[in-house]
Amino acid sequence: MQLQHHSNEPLVSVIIPTYHRPDYLKEAIKSAVNQTYKNIEIIVSDDASPENPQKIIESFQDPRIRFRRNSKNLGISLNVIGAFQEAKGKYVASLNDDDVWNDDLLEKLVPQLEANPNLVVAFSDHYIMDPDGKINHAATEENTQRWKRDQLKEGIYQPFYEIGIVHQAVPSAVATVIRKDAIEWDDFQPQMGPFWDLYLTYLACRNGGGAYYSPERLARYRVHSQSESMISGGVSSQANIRAGKAGIFCFRKFMEDQRLQEFKDYFQEKWLQAHTTLAIGLLRSEQVKEARPYLLHVLRQKFNFKTVAAFVLSLIPQPLARKLLASS
Structure with missing residues (x-):
């Protein structure tokens, strides 16, 4: 059963930055299209992949998907900034092209932001999965502890400087919805490179707004040989x-x-x-x-x-x- 779109649901822009991962990209888009929260636009931003993923996007036949493609490779931070700046939603959320959301991620996080105008972000914990999409439970627990999310109870943290940029508990690129007008997008700098998500968390927390946390794991982060976290480690x-x-x-x-x-x-x-x-x-x-x-x-x-x-x-x-x- 499709949920009817309620006109009072604010628009959420889902940003999917992508480069040369057609099979994973298909899964990521599918998890965005299948959100039970329906009022979304999906911006797939391709960083000049050798093979244009346009056909993949067209295969979904979903008018909510917008496709943008850089004429030359700009690197992750500029690719993602460009897409965020084009977003029309009241809220924005990033979904890596190799990750997957649970169908109810937006349905669970957006209402928290709607209910509390002091909140800048709503985020959740997430699973770690292997290249084939199988959940690795040991790695998932380790990841939750590494970013100290095991010490967070559900609820609101304000300000969230410490959990945001010291503990780095907010997975801005994975399972986080952000109030778009709370961010000064012009301060999003290309020099932040692969740390763009940490820098985004900084922009979100620096004015003292709040963050809502759900300990439920609402997304799956894929670890594979081509992910930047593996390469830089x-x-x-x-x-x-x-x-x-x-x-x-x-x-x-x-x-x-x-x-x-x-x-x-x-x-x-x-x-x-x-x-x-x-x-x-x-x-x-x-x-x-x-x-x-x-x-x-x-x-x-x-x-x-x-x-x-x-x-x-x-x-x-x-x-x-x-x-x-x-x-x-």
Whole structure:
């Protein structure tokens, strides 16, 4: 049975940024189309995939889907900013092209925002699934604990600086609905790179608004060899460089925000870690001279074994350094 669309339901814009994952994209769109909350627009934003996914979109024959395609590859942050800025909804929600929502995600989160004008976001916990879509229960529990969502009870948190950008409990790219006019979208910067979701959480929390949390797992986050979280955790030098640059930009911004001074030491720590991440990425891609200043910058501020080790690597002959880096 289809729910009738009630004209008093506000429009929600579902943003699906995509790049070269046709099979997963189909599943993501299906989970958006199947929402029991019906008043939505779905913006599929393709970042110049080698194969245009237009046919996939047309196969749904759903007038709520809008397709935009960049003429050249812009990277995740610019792709997603462009789509958010075109959204017409009162609320916006991001759905990765390799993730899936439960049919009732919007139905459960949107009414919380409607009922309380002080809320900027409503978010839930989520499952972790493998490349084939099978839920990994151990990884799911671990993920809930990692972001300290196991310590959150259902309800409203205001302000939510700590859970938002210190604990990073708000999965802005996965299971979060955001009040569009509470965000200054022009402050959404390309430098945030793969950390765009963390930066979005910062924009959402910085004016002291509230967040509603549901401990129910309303989405499934897919872990596979091509997801950015896997790449940046692995040995891809380019992913290290992207994550390092994004971290330096974001944590510096947070450190300088007067409203967040109580967490300044924590952000400074993360900012320095990002310098090391960037330097290791540069070393891995044999840009030794470029890496050194980042390492020295960290070592001037504090002693850190990982940074010292990386600095030593930057001083020894390249063939030996390559061997050591490959084994780390």
